[in-house]
Amino acid sequence: MGNQHYKWGIFYTLCAYILWGILPLYWKTIQQVPAGEILANRIVWSFLFMLFIVLITRNTKALWQEMKGLFRNKRQAIGITVASITISMNWLTYIWAVNANHVVEVSLGYYMNPLVSILLGVLVLKERLSPWQSLSFLLAAVGVMNLMLQSNQIPWVAFILAFSFALYSLLKKQIQLSSMFGLTIETLIVTPIALIFLTQSHVSGNGSLTISPVVTLLLIGAGAMTAVPLLFFASGARRIPLSMLGFLQYIAPTLMLLLGVFLYNEPFTKTAFISFVFIWCGLLIYSLSRTKLFISIEQKLFPRKKSAHHHI
Numbered sequence: 001m002g003n004q005h006y007k008w009g010i011f012y013t014l015c016a017y018i019l020w021g022i023l024p025l026y027w028k029t030i031q032q033v034p035a036g037e038i039l040a041n042r043i044v045w046s047f048l049f050m051l052f053i054v055l056i057t058r059n060t061k062a063l064w065q066e067m068k069g070l071f072r073n074k075r076q077a078i079g080i081t082v083a084s085i086t087i088s089m090n091w092l093t094y095i096w097a098v099n100a101n102h103v104v105e106v107s108l109g110y111y112m113n114p115l116v117s118i119l120l121g122v123l124v125l126k127e128r129l130s131p132w133q134s135l136s137f138l139l140a141a142v143g144v145m146n147l148m149l150q151s152n153q154i155p156w157v158a159f160i161l162a163f164s165f166a167l168y169s170l171l172k173k174q175i176q177l178s179s180m181f182g183l184t185i186e187t188l189i190v191t192p193i194a195l196i197f198l199t200q201s202h203v204s205g206n207g208s209l210t211i212s213p214v215v216t217l218l219l220i221g222a223g224a225m226t227a228v229p230l231l232f233f234a235s236g237a238r239r240i241p242l243s244m245l246g247f248l249q250y251i252a253p254t255l256m257l258l259l260g261v262f263l264y265n266e267p268f269t270k271t272a273f274i275s276f277v278f279i280w281c282g283l284l285i286y287s288l289s290r291t292k293l294f295i296s297i298e299q300k301l302f303p304r305k306k307s308a309h310h311h312i
Contacts, residue, residue: 009239013248016233019225021255024098024106026225028264030218033208035096037201038222040194041209042091045223047187053227054184066181076175083171084189090164097157103260104268108147109161110253111279114246114286115140116166124170131302132289136282143278150271179234183227246287 030038054063071077097106115137121127129137148154172182201207209216237245257276260266288294 005239009236010244010248011236012232013236013240013245014251016229016236017248017251018255019229019232021252022259023225023229024103024256024259026218026222027095027098030208030215031099032211033215033219035092035099036197037208038095038219039088039092040197040201041219042095042222042226043088043187043190043194044198045220046183046226047191047223049223049227050180050184050187053180053231057180059180063181063184066177067185070175070177070185079171079175080177080185081189083168083175084186086164086168086171087186088190090161090168093157093160093164097161101264101266102157103256103264104266104272105155105157106161107253107256107260108155108276108279109158110165110256111250111276111283112140112144112158112162113165114249115279115282116162117169118286120166120170130289131298132285132294136284136286136289139282139285140279143275143282146278147272147275150275151269179230183230243287243290250283250287
């Protein structure tokens with residue numbers, strides 16, 4: 001039974017990361033629609049899709065209780081509102097970048113994300129880095145610096161995606177909401193703004209829902225494309241250990257990178273490759289840093305830090 005539980009966990013998590021990895025294909029099919037309008041549609045249809053899921057799973061009462069508890073606590077109410085705005089900014093940047101032919105840079109952002117989360121953990125939660133984590137962060141920093149110095153430009157798309165998602169994850173960690181209720185409440189908060197934007201676009205004659213039936217269906221489908229992988233992820237994450245999640249999370253940016261280079265023919269220079277290699281090495285060390293082998297090596301090299309593992 002346990003083995004079956006684990007296998008289903010791997011399956012659900014793989015489905016989530018593969019769907020996230022091929023999401024650029026979806027946005028490319030509606031690239032004639034402005035990014036702001038795609039975002040507004042994504043928010044509204046995600047909220048309606050999640051509301052439908054809550055209704056058919058008979059979780060309406062539980063959702064109402066969560067919302068009441070959440071908004072009674074001023075700190076948590078502010079936290080969920082900031083999280084909603086942060087993830088909306090992340091989605092907007094992602095959609096714009098994909099449709100402006102920056103898929104390779106999008107993948108860089110999601111490769112950087114776990115390491116930015118480490119940085120926020122140190123700065124905000126005052127967490128202490130292990131020597132392996134410090135090394136992984138240093139390697140990634142060298143990769144990013146190499147990219148900036150050699151290309152004479154800041155990969156701002158990657159930075160916005162990495163920092164906004166890391167900040168969103170940090171905020172969600174403080175609030176402790178299930179994926180189902182979390183996405184429902186987050187999209188509920190920003191849906192009024194999205195509806196005002198869509199109404200204004202429609203009134204001014206620039207609304208994209210009337211371009212063609214196919215575009216309309218794809219814009220409506222953005223809700224399911226947002227919610228389904230998240231629900232898969234929630235189901236998978238409960239069944240498998242965090243270390244396995246750590247390895248599987250690189251499937252999505254790897255698929256994005258392959259799409260950017262081989263399908264959309266985006267430039268992938270020697271400089272970019274060297275930078276990615278540094279970041280990949282950093283991520284590999286970060287993923288292995290909590291394994292018994294690496295902990296044992298760390299204890300031999302840094303005996304004074306041996307006791308730190310007893311608190312984990």
